[in-house]
Amino acid sequence: MAMKDMLRMTAHRMPDKTALIMEEKTLTYDQLNCRVNRLAHAMLDLSFQKGDRVAVLTHNCIEYYEIYLALIKIGGVMVPFNNLLREQELHRDFTYIEPRFIFFQAEFADTVDKVMGEIPSLETGICIGDVSSPQHKNYELLFEGQSEDEPDVQVKDDDLMSIFLTSGTTGKPKGVMRTHRHNYLNAHAAAIELSLRPDDRVMLLFPFYHVTFEDRFCHILRGNTIVLRREGGFRAAEALELLSRHRITVCQFVPTMINTLLQEKSFEKYDLSDLRLILYAAAPMPVNLLKESLIRFKNTGFMQFFGQTETGPMTTVLPPEEHIVDTEIGVQRLASCGRSALHFEARMVDENDQEIPRGEVGELTVRGECVTTGYWHLPEETNKLLRGGWLHTGDYAKQDEDGFIYIVDRKNDMIISGGKNIYPREVEEVLYMHPSVLEATVIGIPDNHWGESVKAIVVLKEGMTATDKELIAFCKENLASYKKPSSVDFREALPKSPAGKILKRVLRDDYWREQDRKV
CATH class of the missing domain: 3.40.50.980 (Rossmann fold)
Structure with missing residues (x-):
């Protein structure tokens, strides 16, 4: 079956099944x-x-x-x-x-x-x-x-089907090319990985111009009912009401959305008994937040997937059965993004593109039939991205002996302080363990002595308090001392993209604006 036949065949199988719902229109x-x-x-x-x-x-x-x-x-x-x-x-x-x-x-x-x-x-x-x-x-x-x-x-399968522009947070946008075959295999893999059923009812919260939309062709393939919502500010009570009213069974969030849902005072009044699967992606999920989510969403399975516009984007998967909180290895794996998804393989490489042993940190590279064919009209960028037949993600990661992949950080998010590499996600995980912290992000800021120092930017939970010294000491108790924040700023909110990602670039600009360098 080709992408062009997907809707026709689903309509033939189940013509009277509700396909799309948006407000009063179906x-x-x-x-x-x-x-x-x-x-x-x-x-x-x-x-x-x-x-x-x-x-x-x-x-x-x-x-x-x-x-x-x-x-x-x-x-x-x-x-x-x-x-x-x-x-x-x-x-x-x-x-x-x-x-x-x-x-x-x-x-x-x-x-x-x-x-x-x-x-x-x-x-x-x-x-x-x-x-x-x-x-x-x-x-x-x-x-x-x-x-x-x-x-x-x-x-034809190899005809170009779409061009998605990358976000441009690190430079001029590039057009990521995706073919009909690419998208069909992606839909097929997602339907299998998510164990989709014909009676699933799905709610879409992300802007459709985001590449996650193409991951949702799996619902057309399976004949699901899809509930649409106009994108915009995420409101927890509204999302909970829609989940309950439409008896949603599958929904995707980013971690910041899940955190907001759990803070909603009216959370317990909504009937979420039909919600069987929560997908989360686009940003790392702090382990403490994930453990709380597994408790609060009682009978709901959680699935993480990781990917990029260039890769699929469902490239790795941590399925519900791997979300385990009662064993040491289970909790450890909650910090991973799972293993390679269907149609993908992954490896970590050094700066010379040589594969490194498992357990060591290197750049995550992937290959498979779902990866992009390259960037529109940018041959040099395409060759750099796909060199050696592997797509270079720009992410630092490590892989354990069982194949689970741990994203350490983006290459350009890594902090180098006094010659030591510090991965912000590691520090952020510790900050999220503190009972007063609602949201946290960590960036490198200019330091005349060390080159960069570690800055934590934190949003506290409503009614809770914490001082900068308290949070720095908390990090020192749980990390090597050189990794702890040198300073902490408190804010009412953190800047986010429409897809819910915390915009570190925006935060960095405040501290690097007067500098003649950016790292």
Whole structure:
């Protein structure tokens, strides 16, 4: 089966099954497939050519699914754009990607109007909602008079299916290319790793422009019901209410979201008895938080997966049966990101790309049929990423004798103080053990004597207190002395990306701004 056949076959098996729910709007699999086919034919009528790149600038919505699935059937290349980007940033990224079409929601019309006039490749704008300009097409009007038959376009497994722009937190965004085969194998692996059942009901919380969206094609493959929520600030009570009302069985969070849920005073009043699996990814889960989560979410299994836009992103998996809190080895493995997922293999290498013995720290490299084919129009970056046939993740990690992988830190997050390597995650794990700490992150800051010193930035739990000296002493009790923070700052909140990751770059900028170096 190919990606272009996935929706058709699911609709054939279970036409009346609810596919998508967003607020009061629902579509069955048959209704979704019919609308997708009509949209695909409409695109062909607009002179769409296989391989055309199509920009999408929307909030999370049902239309996003329709657009993506239609492009899959006619060989289009989906390019989701972060809806938080400003005009200048969009201009930069459109110039790089050169899309022919753009789908956008009406609230972005002014920005699209300005950018379209400056990007020669952008020929057609399609507006979801009231059309503000006569030059744009109306999304719903495209469906009128179009056939519900499957479009007759030959799409191959190695055809390009999507380009996801990396976040750009460390530099200019790069377009990660993903093929139809890549995405089908990823969906197949995820359905198996998650043990998905046809009656699963899934809620999606992340922005659809994030690569985690493509991990969720496994739910179309399995015929699950998918509940959508407009992205934005995460509100614990709202999330708990949706989990309860829709009897959600599978949901993905980042650790900061789980921490917020556990702090919600009304947590116990919600019926979460149908929730059988919580996925967590995108950032390390402190072991203490994970142990508390396993207790509070009583009959819910937890699964961690690790990956990157370039790798899958489901690259390693720590399944529910490996979440063990009553043995020493079980607790130790909670700090790992599991073992290689289906279709992947991993190894650690030194700076010369030589494999190192298990137990030693090196760069995590992976290979398999789900990894990216490279970066759009960036051959040098692609060769660097995929040198030697292995994808270089930029993460420091070690692997134990049983194959469990422990992410030590990002290469560019490591602190070098007085010639010693200090991995922030190790210090953060200890800070999360302190009963007063709600959130913590650790960065290196300029130090004239040591080069860098360790700075902890902490958010305390409501009603709790702690001093900087107390937290430094706590770390010294649990770590080698050279790893302890030299200083601690307290904040009301930590800056986070839309996907929930703590933005260390933003925090670092406050301390390195006046320096002539960044490390």
